[in-house]
Amino acid sequence: MNQSSKRGGIGALGGIVAVLLVGLLVLIIIAYTGSYNVAASEDHGEFTRWFLETTMHNSVSSHAADINAPERFTEQSVVLGAREYAAMCEHCHGAPGKRKASWAEGMLPQPPHLPDAVPEWEVNEVFWLVKHGVKMSGMPSFGLDHEDETLWNITAFVMQLPAMTEEEYNRLTASSSGAGGQAQGGHAH
Ligand code: HEC
Missing domain, CATH: 1.20.5 (Single alpha-helices involved in coiled-coils or other helix-helix interfaces)
Structure with a gap:
């Protein structure tokens, strides 16, 4: 040189x-x-939205990569997850035939209607999202006060959402609260 x-x-x-x-x-x-302007009443600019969504997607994929999901879920797991979903997620994410709560419309980023959003994610990524939440978004981390087994039940249920009818949703969430006491003690086979 x-x-x-x-x-x-x-x-x-x-x-x-x-x-x-x-x-x-x-x-x-x-x-x-x-x-x-940090107001949630005003949407992000194009660039900020692209930046946040791309960062979030790639971060979840990379951090969830080592999680091994069960090969398949039992019916019992789905039923147990249904009750948790109705209690902890429906108000923010809606459900088949149900919109989110009106206050959740005021969040930014908007919690997506989950039956539409789930196909974008792998099973292990949904588990990771529920366990760890998403910073600066309002998506809570449920791993602090829930066992992995419960988080897998929620994941099992969430994965069924895209194909679920409103009737099935109502049946699953209604029967789970009735049979919950019995089902909780048993082991999934
Ligand atoms: C207080 C509102 C709130 C609650 C309660 C909540 N979430 Fe979320 N969730 C969000 C928000 C907001 C996002 C969007 C995060 C982002 O885009 O950065 C999100 C994102 C997600 C995603 C990723 C979907 C996507 O494409 O962005 C999944 C999966 C998810 N939540 C599952 C759940 C489950 C399952 C529960 C219940 C155990 C739950 N959430 C409870 C607000 C909530």
């Missing part, structure tokens, strides 16, 4: 560092001046 190309390399490096510093300064100004 001769002297002038060496100097060119140092110049380019200096340029990159300068750009990074300006970027950092802009972020600090945004943080301190309150100029960024």
Whole structure:
């Protein structure tokens, strides 16, 4: 490498560092001046939405990659998961034939109507999402106060949602609350 190309390399490096510093300064100004609007009543810009969704999807895929899902789920697992879903998820995510609660319409990002959103995710990713939640979105982590077995039951039920009719949903969520006491003690085979 001769002297002038060496100097060119140092110049380019200096340029990159300068750009990074300006970027950092802009972020600090945004943080301190309150100029960024955090209102949930106003949608994200195109870029922010793309950035958040892409980051979220890839993060979940990568973090869930080592989780081994059961080969198949038992009927009992689905029935137990149905009760949990009706109690903890339906108000935010809706269900076959049911819309989310009206207050959940005011969330940003919007909790998706889960029967439509599930086909985008693998089984292990749904389990991971329910266990860990999603930062800065309002999707809670249910792993703090639920055993993995319960989280798999919820996952088992969630995976059935896309093909489920409203009648099936009503039957599953109604029967699970009636038979819950008995079913909970048993082991899935
Ligand atoms: C307080 C509202 C709220 C509750 C309760 C809630 N979620 Fe969520 N959930 C969200 C939000 C908001 C997102 C979107 C996150 C994002 O897009 O970054 C989400 C995303 C998800 C996703 C990923 C779907 C997608 O394509 O974005 C799954 C799967 C999911 N939730 C399952 C559940 C299950 C199962 C339960 C119940 C055990 C549950 N959630 C309870 C708010 C909620």
